[in-house]
Amino acid sequence: GQQLNQSPQSMFIQEGEDVSMNCTSSSIFNTWLWYKQDPGEGPVLLIALYKAGELTSNGRLTAQFGITRKDSFLNISASIPSDVGIYFCAGQLGPRDDKIIFGKGTRLHILP
Amino acid sequence: ETGVTQTPRHLVMGMTNKKSLKCEQHLGHNAMYWYKQSAKKPLELMFVYSLEERVENNSVPSRFSPECPNSSHLFLHLHTLQPEDSALYLCASSQDRGRSAFFGQGTRLTVV
Numbered sequence: 001g002q003q004l005n006q007s008p009q010s011m012f013i014q015e016g017e018d019v020s021m022n023c024t025s026s027s028i029f030n031t032w033l034w035y036k037q038d039p040g041e042g043p044v045l046l047i048a049l050y051k052a053g054e055l056t057s058n059g060r061l062t063a064q065f066g067i068t069r070k071d072s073f074l075n076i077s078a079s080i081p082s083d084v085g086i087y088f089c090a091g092q093l094g095p096r097d098d099k100i101i102f103g104k105g106t107r108l109h110i111l112p
Numbered sequence: 113e114t115g116v117t118q119t120p121r122h123l124v125m126g127m128t129n130k131k132s133l134k135c136e137q138h139l140g141h142n143a144m145y146w147y148k149q150s151a152k153k154p155l156e157l158m159f160v161y162s163l164e165e166r167v168e169n170n171s172v173p174s175r176f177s178p179e180c181p182n183s184s185h186l187f188l189h190l191h192t193l194q195p196e197d198s199a200l201y202l203c204a205s206s207q208d209r210g211r212s213a214f215f216g217q218g219t220r221l222t223v224v
Binding site for chain 2: 035043045048099100101103
């Protein structure tokens, strides 16, 4: 079945540093989504990407839909303590495809 | 507050119990979903409802029974569960099938 390979699995960074994580797949996706999940909560949608090559920002977050439609990255600039959590990429294969396939997540830790 | 509310937040049940999870969305969305999130595994889609009609059942065991009485409410009826069913159960909704999904906070289920 389709899989998303999300990396890295975890990151330890200093406050103020920039962060980059990505997802790749052997399948072509129609939509890429990035979510953040805090402990004990459901995932919260950060950025949705609908076109190949699209670059979208949401505050300090920037995400891009890869040209090949098989990958996406998420960057966080100038990290702050509340950025701690698990970041998930997700992809939808078709415009009316119900199945959102999730990566395994990148756990972000910020060192004091 | 994402507009998707799940109750209860936590549930402990025995293997012979019957319980139900409830999800309510106030976003005017047409599609609702149940996901299962287990430790160290990607989010797994269980059920999809579009306009109150079930459109996908990802080979979920019959001990999980969904119900969608209207476009704002979704239930997951549980009976004779197994300990391996312990997980975070997440409800989500979207404007239409294939659009970005917004998640509730989840129900942490423990089967003893």
